[in-house]
Amino acid sequence: MVGTTHKPGERSGVEPPYPPLKYAWYVIGVLFVATLLSQLDRQLPALLVKPIRAEFGISDTQFSFLQGYAFALFYTVAGLPFGWLIDRTVRRNLIIVGMVVWSVMTVLSGFAQNYNHLVLARMGVGIGEAVLAPAAYSIIADYVAPHRRGRAFSVYYLALAIGSGASLILGALIAHLVPEAGLALPFVGQMEQWRMTFLIAGAPGVLLALIVLTIREPVRRDQATGKSKAEGTWMEFLRHLGRFKSTYSRVLTYPGVVAIIGYGNLAWAPTFFDRRFDIPTKTSGLIIGVLVAVGGLAGTLASGYISDRWAAKGVPAARLRVAMLAWLLVLPTVCAWSLVGTPWLSFLLLTLVVTGFGMAQAAAPTAVQEITPNRMRGKAVALYLLFGGLVGIGFGPMSIALVTDHVFKSDAALPYALALVGAPVSLLGLWLTWSGLKPYERTARALRAED
Template sequence: MQRYYPWLLVVVLFCTSVVSYLDRNIISLFVGPIRNEIGLSDVQVSLLQGIAFALFYSVMGLPFGRLVDHRTRKNLIAAGVLLWSVMTICCGLSTTFWQLFFSRMGVGIGEACLGPAAFSMIADCFAPAQRGRAIASYNMSNYVGVGASLLFGGAIISMLTQHTDFGLPGISGMPTWRLAFLISGLPGILMAFAVLALKEPQRREVMHTTGGHRGKVGLWSYLSRRTRAFVSIYTVYTLTAMIGYIIVAWAPSFYIRHHHMRPANVGLLMGGMTIVSGVTGCLCGGYLTDLLASGGIRGGRFRLPLVWWPIAVASIIGMVCTSDPTLSLFFLGLLTFGSALSFSGAATVIQDVVPNQLRGQAAALNYIWTGIIGLSLGPTSVAMVTQYVLKDSSLLGNALVIVIVPLSVIGFFACYLGQDNYQKARDDLIAMLHTDTDTPATPETAPENKKSDARQQTIV
């Protein structure tokens, strides 16, 4: 049992993350009913999907990251799960824009601690040679969660179309979108108890003082000595997340407006496609990042995102320009696969260049950038282009291309120019863990790098 326990931990955290994405993204399929009942514009809807959730999801990330680095991580996750589940239920009970706005904020606060804590726990359970696959397996929850929210919403709509206003008999004609929020908030309560039943992993790869005590490492002082590497890392994954959030927020509306598909069909088709493409991309990404890290290739895991950006450009153009909805969904699947291929390794890339004392904070900082820039600005930027530049909501596809293509070009160059700086930051960390000092090392030769990586595996 002890041998398989690390993977059991991954499974529990994976299921918890799926629930978080279900609660986060269920709103995207009910844009129409929510707009009609409460009276919202596209910009207000984008604020509910973006900044309402992302504001506190981002702001609370760093304080939670510090707690993750010093407190019992499973307790933090359980508390967060309970909070976001209750606030999801509150979304279903909201009757005004501001009630929905603050309920979405509450969901963001609860979910802020899950990612940093989960990545830290998983990293402590696996050796570096297996860490990419383990974290990529957890990251499959991103796409399974998004797909599940679409499948769940599509199934609810499909089952209740025969009732007036999509109501459920016996619940006072409650609209379907409200019922969906109420139901999606319940599984998290069960998952909170499952997380509490986990064992807290022993912390590994900790920098110590000469006396053997746990050393204190300042996040900003550590990052400031490796600024170029971390600017490249955070830029690449922020832009990757930004594109992902744009697609989650607006792809359903694109197929409803442009291809005149029914919401129920959009949910079922996009949900299944997202799960298959996302899981496949994560599995491939996890295997390839471990292969790159162990192969002595300059840049290691951070080379994989270079493949993603050309995929993003080709697939978004194909998705929008084709008149065949089936072919358009194929390009959307390709876009999802490329996103998963790149983003599945984000946490591992970051953890490969920070000591244990900073894992939670470094991961939280990534969530801050992806939240403030990716989630807050991504969906809203498309709405702004549609509403104020193109001035036609039927041109949503054009807005997607106008926003996503330039982001992909910037992301490619940020990744390409950051390869050498990332490798130097990795070399520094390996050297510091063996000398227990926070002083950047000089670049090592290739044979010494391989030897250091072998020694690193023995202490995990």
């Protein structure tokens, strides 16, 4: 029966059938929208650099902490206990609680009276969003048969790119529609333009949490067939990592390196076009938002399509090969987009960067899932998000700001800081995926033999 819940520890010895594909796609669709809103709330400060710096008198580095580590530290640390809960409790309910938390904290960002208030609100957004990705990956893996998972995860992952683009588009639209002086709200008073942006972005998440209630908790596959010993313990998971350390040291690391490129460049792109080409953020935000959505969509769909085709043909380490292909696209474009002399060429090259970013990011969850037993997937995804958050979401924006403030010591040097960070990081990402191909295939063969 579709959506029948399954009690932890209950085993029938026979794997139950997967739910109808239409219902699985409905679940993916709901999770897609949830992730869309999470990305909107996560990325929104990128369009608000100038008004927030002016309001609180902060530097690029201080803003990068607000955009990066204030969110990322709590996002990643909270992900570890959430990974434990995801492997043993109702995942849907965890998602609902997380959505309410991050949406309320986004709204509260609009009421911040000083820099510290805004930092605290961003920390709350990070805690709320920490549950969504590992819970969603785990649910999708139990709703979709293995041979369809590459495409399923890629479609779900589209929300990352679309959400990033939507946040820029929404912010730009608000800048066009809301007077620069802001609006007077009943019982609240005058709200500046940037504050209204946070309010409008955060409110829909509370309503969507009600729709998530319609998702039914799926059967946990290996527990249903008796392949699971029960929920995987952290010691069991760490032994699994140690056994296949050559594989996991690369598979769990490369998404963080990708995130340095993606989050770092997108965090500073609107400000770059303002400083380099004198294009206001309300104008560049619309353009970048559309280009990010298009490039991310293309890269994510291409990742799922290519990886599924290669996997069906028996290509070794198909998911990781797609990530390596993505790095070959990112490497030249990330070095060039901020240095070219015309804005439209810069926009075009940035689109290619985002396309490669989407390809590499979409391949990551499937690559992790395929070499991780079901009972450990929540922990595995939480751990890769830990690396991605601390290294990518946190250090991505800050690395560029540190180079701007402390190497070049000039706001006008932002284009050079973007290229100086992008080149070595891209080379590292390419090496991680290339050197991980053989270890990944050995791990996959070993796990197939045990089944």
